[in-house]
Amino acid sequence: MDNRTYTGLEIAVVGMACRVPGADDVEGFWQLLREGREGLREADDAELLAHGIKPEQLADPAFVRRGGTLRDSDCFDAEFFRMSPHEAQITDPQHRVFLELAWTALDDAALGPAARGGSCGVYAGAGANLYLWKYLLEAVRQGQIGATELAIANSNDYLASRVAYKLDLRGPALNVQSACSTSLVAIHYACQALIGGECEIALAGGVRINQPQVPGYRYQPGGIGSPDGHCRAFDAEAGGTVGGSGAGVVVLKRLEDALAAGDRIRAVILGSAVNNDGADKVGFTAPSVVGQAAVIRAALAMGEVAPDSIGYVEAHGTGTPLGDPIEIAALRDAFGPLPPASCLIGSVKTNIGHLDAAAGVVGLIKTVLLLERGEIPPSLHFKTANPALELERSPFEVNAHLRPWPKGGLRRAGVSSFGIGGTNAHVVLEQAPLLTPATADTGPHTFVLSARTPADLSRSAGELADHLSRFSALSPADVAYTTQLGLIALPQRLAVVADDLAQAIERLGQADSAITALDAPRVAWLFPGQGAEYAGMAARLYQGDAGFRQHLDNCLTLFSPLLGFDLSARLFGTEGVDGDTLLAQAMLFSVEYALAQRLRDFGVRPVALLGHSLGEISAACVAGVFELDEAVRLIVARGRAMAQSQPGRMLAVQAPVAELLGLLTDTQLAVAADNSPGQTVVAGPQAAVEAFAAVLDAQGYLYKPLPSRHAFHSALMTEAADSLARCVATLTLRPPTIPFISNVSGDWITAAQATDPDYWGRQLCSTVQFRTGCRTLEAAAVDLLVEVGPGDTLRRLTAQQGPALGQLPQLATLPRRSEQDVSDRLFHEALAGLWCHGVTLDWSARHGTGSRHRVGLPSYPFARKRFWIGDESAPTPEPTATTSSTPLPRPAARRHARPDLAVAYTAPGNELESVFAELFGSLLKIEQVGIHDSFFDLGGDSLLGIRLVELIRHRLDVSLSVAAIYEYPTVAALVEQVELLILAQLETSFEA
Numbered sequence: 001m002d003n004r005t006y007t008g009l010e011i012a013v014v015g016m017a018c019r020v021p022g023a024d025d026v027e028g029f030w031q032l033l034r035e036g037r038e039g040l041r042e043a044d045d046a047e048l049l050a051h052g053i054k055p056e057q058l059a060d061p062a063f064v065r066r067g068g069t070l071r072d073s074d075c076f077d078a079e080f081f082r083m084s085p086h087e088a089q090i091t092d093p094q095h096r097v098f099l100e101l102a103w104t105a106l107d108d109a110a111l112g113p114a115a116r117g118g119s120c121g122v123y124a125g126a127g128a129n130l131y132l133w134k135y136l137l138e139a140v141r142q143g144q145i146g147a148t149e150l151a152i153a154n155s156n157d158y159l160a161s162r163v164a165y166k167l168d169l170r171g172p173a174l175n176v177q178s179a180c181s182t183s184l185v186a187i188h189y190a191c192q193a194l195i196g197g198e199c200e201i202a203l204a205g206g207v208r209i210n211q212p213q214v215p216g217y218r219y220q221p222g223g224i225g226s227p228d229g230h231c232r233a234f235d236a237e238a239g240g241t242v243g244g245s246g247a248g249v250v251v252l253k254r255l256e257d258a259l260a261a262g263d264r265i266r267a268v269i270l271g272s273a274v275n276n277d278g279a280d281k282v283g284f285t286a287p288s289v290v291g292q293a294a295v296i297r298a299a300l301a302m303g304e305v306a307p308d309s310i311g312y313v314e315a316h317g318t319g320t321p322l323g324d325p326i327e328i329a330a331l332r333d334a335f336g337p338l339p340p341a342s343c344l345i346g347s348v349k350t351n352i353g354h355l356d357a358a359a360g361v362v363g364l365i366k367t368v369l370l371l372e373r374g375e376i377p378p379s380l381h382f383k384t385a386n387p388a389l390e391l392e393r394s395p396f397e398v399n400a401h402l403r404p405w406p407k408g409g410l411r412r413a414g415v416s417s418f419g420i421g422g423t424n425a426h427v428v429l430e431q432a433p434l435l436t437p438a439t440a441d442t443g444p445h446t447f448v449l450s451a452r453t454p455a456d457l458s459r460s461a462g463e464l465a466d467h468l469s470r471f472s473a474l475s476p477a478d479v480a481y482t483t484q485l486g487l488i489a490l491p492q493r494l495a496v497v498a499d500d501l502a503q504a505i506e507r508l509g510q511a512d513s514a515i516t517a518l519d520a521p522r523v524a525w526l527f528p529g530q531g532a533e534y535a536g537m538a539a540r541l542y543q544g545d546a547g548f549r550q551h552l553d554n555c556l557t558l559f560s561p562l563l564g565f566d567l568s569a570r571l572f573g574t575e576g577v578d579g580d581t582l583l584a585q586a587m588l589f590s591v592e593y594a595l596a597q598r599l600r601d602f603g604v605r606p607v608a609l610l611g612h613s614l615g616e617i618s619a620a621c622v623a624g625v626f627e628l629d630e631a632v633r634l635i636v637a638r639g640r641a642m643a644q645s646q647p648g649r650m651l652a653v654q655a656p657v658a659e660l661l662g663l664l665t666d667t668q669l670a671v672a673a674d675n676s677p678g679q680t681v682v683a684g685p686q687a688a689v690e691a692f693a694a695v696l697d698a699q700g701y702l703y704k705p706l707p708s709r710h711a712f713h714s715a716l717m718t719e720a721a722d723s724l725a726r727c728v729a730t731l732t733l734r735p736p737t738i739p740f741i742s743n744v745s746g747d748w749i750t751a752a753q754a755t756d757p758d759y760w761g762r763q764l765c766s767t768v769q770f771r772t773g774c775r776t777l778e779a780a781a782v783d784l785l786v787e788v789g790p791g792d793t794l795r796r797l798t799a800q801q802g803p804a805l806g807q808l809p810q811l812a813t814l815p816r817r818s819e820q821d822v823s824d825r826l827f828h829e830a831l832a833g834l835w836c837h838g839v840t841l842d843w844s845a846r847h848g849t850g851s852r853h854r855v856g857l858p859s860y861p862f863a864r865k866r867f868w869i870g871d872e873s874a875p876t877p878e879p880t881a882t883t884s885s886t887p888l889p890r891p892a893a894r895r896h897a898r899p900d901l902a903v904a905y906t907a908p909g910n911e912l913e914s915v916f917a918e919l920f921g922s923l924l925k926i927e928q929v930g931i932h933d934s935f936f937d938l939g940g941d942s943l944l945g946i947r948l949v950e951l952i953r954h955r956l957d958v959s960l961s962v963a964a965i966y967e968y969p970t971v972a973a974l975v976e977q978v979e980l981l982i983l984a985q986l987e988t989s990f991e992a
Helices: 026-034 045-050 055-059 085-090 093-109 130-141 147-154 156-167 182-195 255-261 289-302 323-335 356-373 454-470 476-485 501-510 539-544 546-563 567-571 581-601 614-622 628-643 657-661 686-699 715-728 757-765 770-779 793-799 817-836 913-929 935-955 962-967 971-991
Strands: 011-019 120-126 173-175 201-208 246-254 267-276 312-314 343-346 396-398 412-418 423-431 445-451 492-498 523-527 608-611 649-653 670-676 679-684 703-705 784-790 810-814
Touching (some): 011 026, 085 147, 093 156, 093 201, 156 173, 182 246, 201 356, 267 289, 267 356, 289 412, 312 356, 356 423, 476 501, 492 817, 567 581, 608 614, 608 770, 614 628, 628 757, 657 670, 670 793, 679 686, 793 810
Parallel strands (some): 120 173, 312 343, 312 412, 523 608
Antiparallel strands (some): 011 267, 267 423, 445 492, 649 703, 670 679
């Protein structure tokens, strides 16, 4: 960061979005400005006639065929914002465009998750709703639209509130209306709210969309319209302005908060002010030198800014014969006697026309870009200054060509916006401070993306890849950080893990399948047993992940004095384990514990644990039965006792236990582990095991000798089990806080078993009932399996149990011995997989506090469709399955296809038949009416929603609040959830 000092009242501009004539986004707007282009266009006779302009109007010499129109202003992504086609059709396009831009601006700021559900305010205003007057009133007269829904969909009272509702923003949501100065006034009050602590983030801006979207107006001498369709601000030939449609939104935060959070600061607002001319002018619509000068002085004073430090002023600049001279006189009064041509001025209205309620915010966005890029684009159509301006007596010069910022030192600028009626606003800005460089991070990096639909997700991946190709100097760690913490997670997800941007671009291009995130997925952790370990496991993760390193060091430090040697040297050395039971178990437990703790750092909370042999000790420690130091003592005692037991051998046989029982005639042999329908482990003395291997050869069974020198989980472990139980008796055991499955029974361990020292002795010499444990895990209806340890042994065993477990997503955290060079990447791929399947992760655990910066990335690629009242060809979007923030209660997980409800509820003797008939009759009526933001929007039909709630709550005896059902996003999603509730009730009924 640089050495600037601040007052504490500064506001950071951290995000921006706009749509203006000739440009669909901020980057397009900058190119239009920099290239000195007009976004205004000219209409031909056919277009004008098609929009109701009469032939005699076209023949009028005073008719001007130019104006600023907004491309695709009739289109909207209704599905994304959970709006029915009917609701989208009757909603003011100004509200629709502003809603999309609010989301886009938060994406640009990478603050979507921080704003959602938090203290984020909305300050906004809109132009006159011409869509209502020109298109909707006829539908109202015909009874197609109710008065209440018409008001909610079109009144400017609901512009800010709709954004707050749709984006789940909890700060103040206020509409500001002050004619042409609306959006800059909104920015001022957003700044004041931030300074006063009313919110932590603020969206501010405005929108104006003319209807119909066709350029053209009749020039009237003495009016504000330009005679030739060009705005020539401050020029001698200036005759007026040109109307335009557009919108803009900025995201604001207190500067100190933005600096602390590593936000992308695009500029700093040093001061702002708002006032009114009062009666000190010739008429209500006339501007006032006194009022404008006063508001500029007030903004400079608030920011403690000297006028001579201002290098550029984005003027109101309407190009009217009265307005321009008054504005320059007010600037000259406010700035005082400064050297000539020491401050440049310009007006964005020369590029895009006068955007009315959106003019101020678009002028501010232009100025932020000037400060950010260090260039000042031309103010168009300026040849000779209007003599009435007396520019030679002022410090101001109209900037007529692209030039670098003229002054050395800090770049500072002002923005003015003045409304008809006399409400004036001025904002003083400064270039963003230099940020402290982010900490180095060599990767791997996890880039996450999400969208509402697979098609949207594919477009997002392509746009991100293109963006990274164009901005190859971006820090990959900062890009990953921005995707993880800056963007709202939506249902369709993908993630790529890459070492650098080039690899990320390549993998984004290969990512062609989306994963549908589950709602609160149930995660189970699997802990492998001895045999999975190898020297060097987790070495790269240890080097690259400070959190994992800390957890593992905690373990290794506790082990070393008990072992008599440095365990870390053996773990990361090249000597190998070489059958050393104690060493193998100490290494394996340490790595499993550290992995589990690191997953917890990221917020992963398992609902079930299943370990195999030693892995059950890891599971018990994670579940809180043992404290870490006690578990370490247990592992050492266990390993020593097992190492001192009689020698033996173990075979993994590819056959179910039932087939082998008839072959196990030697009583010295035991089934050490019943792993799966396709694998059984047999253990015993070496001679007996070798004889058994000969029997297997004769019978044609496949088997594999295990590297152990001892017969674990057999009678040869009896003495070791007694010794272990005596050790455990000296420890403090606690009931588990996370359910885990017993190897001894294959069922959930009880508190009595977990706290019984003898149990842990029996566990050592009893058969590992892993197959039974998998059936227990299956009954728990888990959604994801994560192997917390090296390799994929347990994931392969669970895959053999049948489709219920075998088809679940299974994630690895460390590779097998042969793949250990990717040990760091695999852990991050596990995190990526967890996130893709719906697990909420605390990504800050990856980055630390204040170590990363947010960067600008492509915003959401809205899938817009035309929605226009009376347009019968308007597409009807497919219902979305996106759940709301308050979903209906979820019945027990179901893995089979749903039966046909039409058959289910008409089954003979089913007492619920009449209830279901009534219920689906109500649903059918609701489908016909169309659902909006809530059933209340349906006017009298809101009774249907209340009736539906009553049916479910009282007739089906399901706990469901009115609020929950009203919040559900679409009828289709509601019907699907109700079907699940009914099925659950049917099952209960049939079982009874």
